[in-house]
Amino acid sequence: MNEEAVIYRWVADHLGAHVQRITRQARWRAAWLVDAERDGMPLPLMVRGERGEDIPMQFPLRHEMTLQKTMGEHGIPVPTVYGWIDHLPAYVMARVEGRPGFDGLSTDERDAVMRDYMGTLARLHRLPIEPFEAAGVERARTPAGSGRYGIDRFEQVWRYGKKAPNPLVEFVLGWLKRNPVNTRGRESVIVWDSGQMHQLDGHLVSLLDVEIGHIGDPMMDLAAPRMRDTVLHFGDFGVLYDAYERAGGFLVDVDAVQLHHIAFTLTNELAFRNSLNHPAPESDYMTNLHWCSETNLHAIEALAERLGVDLAPPTIPTVEPSRAATAHQQLIDMLRGTDIADEYAKYRLRIAFRLARYLQREDDIGVASTNADLDDLKPLLGHRPSTWQQGDAELEAFVLADQGAHDEQLCELFYRRQIRHKSALGPPGSAMATHHACQPFPVIGNTATT
Structure with missing residues (x-):
């Protein structure tokens, strides 16, 4: 049976409900929205599966279900857990009302x-x-x-x-x-x-x-x-x-x-990151890349804040269009102008559009950014590596041997590298290329805890 047939059968057999509609959620992780009915009453459900095959989970999916179920049994407001579907694998929970943000609220x-x-x-x-x-x-x-x-x-x-x-x-x-x-x-x-x-x-x-x-x-x-x-x-x-x-x-x-x-x-x-280095065909490459780029900057900013290091951004290279620039733009316009009714297919199309814009931007400034990264390594390593692969390998070896002697200098270097990388994710001003800094910590000592 396909995934929807498995869900249909499980809901009927275990919940005594009739499934009216199953919709694959438009997101990077396998999940299905299920509209069901039992005894004449709506029964909205969420079926939550695992990540893609190239993104292993830190805790098993059953562990997530167990934690959520036990939280609910102890009065913490979480979606009710109905059970486990072994064939997917996935677990079934109530689909709660509401929204994750605060739009419309004072x-x-x-x-x-x-x-x-x-x-x-x-x-x-x-x-x-x-x-x-x-x-x-x-x-x-x-x-x-x-x-x-x-x-x-x-x-x-x-x-x-x-x-x-x-x-x-x-x-x-x-x-x-x-x-x-x-x-x-x-x-x-x-x-x-x-x-x-x-x-x-x-x-x-x-x-x-x-x-x-x-x-x-x-x-x-x-x-x-x-x-x-x-x-x-x-x-x-x-x-x-x-x-x-x-x-x-x-x-x-x-x-x-x-x-x-x-x-x-x-x-x-x-x-x-391991998925980004070797992505599966179904991987949401651009969402994963965007998350990593944004939170890697948070990492360096947070460490610099702790160390008292002032970070100065690098100069972003100017655009130098290649012979492929016209073809890149054609691909982007084609993807932008394509309309699809199915929500999951539309989600996959959006990934392709973002991927095309990233490749265009990398074509525009990638060589100059890579050269700037390699130039940055010379004061630290004593020479300039010839390729980005060699640069990454030698920088990692330096970090592992350094044991904290150059923490401030490395913070500054990694910040410049991450800013350059962030700027290549999309055109200037786009959501993909825009960074949002975290709130700073108060400058006070730690307090005792009980």
């Missing part, structure tokens, strides 16, 4: 939703760990390891599939290992990729997407939203952290939050 209404959200995180963090661990939710061997368990999983998956140098990742991972978080014994159930929710008419409906949640340091849930805030705009984090404490959460350890923020900025690169 600032006061947005703030009320966020107070409720921070209070929900506080309740989650104060739940007993034992029922979750008994259900199979993963945990570090000791509380002292709670702050590294998640990022270690990301690193393990990345290293297993790594087939090319990645000096940026090695630099930031190395810095984090030399500057570990002191969790002070904190442990709780966390969603980690926090800030994902649905609100309806200014009221929190549900927490969503717990795929990397586990038992870890609760400060991780206060760090992760700082990147998503650049898109959704949650409000001032000082105010949000106060709301979390007042709702009964742990005292906020700003030092730990900052270190967890630096670690979380790496997760897109760790999750998607």
Whole structure:
């Protein structure tokens, strides 16, 4: 049976419902919107599958389902879990109302939703760990390891599939290992990729997407939203952290939050870079590339903020059209002018359009940008590598041997490289080429926690 037939049969057999429509969601991860009816009442469902074959998950899909189900059993608002479809694989949950952003809400209404959200995180963090661990939710061997368990999983998956140098990742991972978080014994159930929710008419409906949640340091849930805030705009984090404490959460350890923020900025690169190096045909290449480019800049900015380094952007090369420039423009115009009714096919067409614009921009400035990257390496390495492949390999070797002696200089170098890369994702001013910086941290010492 095909995927839709499997879903149709499972819903009928396990929920006693009649499926009226199944729609493949237009996104990078396998998911289906199911409109069903049971006893004359609508039963909207979401079937959530795995990532593409080239993007392994850090925690098994069943782990995600187990965490979500157990959260719901303990009063945390999450979509009801109905069960597991072994043949896909996927799990079935209720499809909740609402939307992820705050469009149409006043600032006061947005703030009320966020107070409720921070209070929900506080309740989650104060739940007993034992029922979750008994259900199979993963945990570090000791509380002292709670702050590294998640990022270690990301690193393990990345290293297993790594087939090319990645000096940026090695630099930031190395810095984090030399500057570990002191969790002070904190442990709780966390969603980690926090800030994902649905609100309806200014009221929190549900927490969503717990795929990397586990038992870890609760400060991780206060760090992760700082990147998503650049898109959704949650409000001032000082105010949000106060709301979390007042709702009964742990005292906020700003030092730990900052270190967890630096670690979380790496997760897109760790999750998607191996796929970008060897993409499967169905891979959403441009979304993955955009996420990595944006959050890699967040990583360098966050580390520079911690080190007190002022970052200066490089000069972006001017456009030098090649012989292929006219053909590139023809392809872009063709893709832009094609209309398709099917939502998933339209999504795939949008990927192709963004890919064409990236290739056009790379054709315009790619050679000059690569040369600038290689020129940048001469003061550090003592010579200029002849190719970008050689440059990446030698820069990674330098980083691994350096052990922190050139942290400030490397921050500046990686920032220039990432700005150049970002500028090649699309034309100036486009969403793909535009960067949004995270809110800065307050300049205060860390506070004790309980």
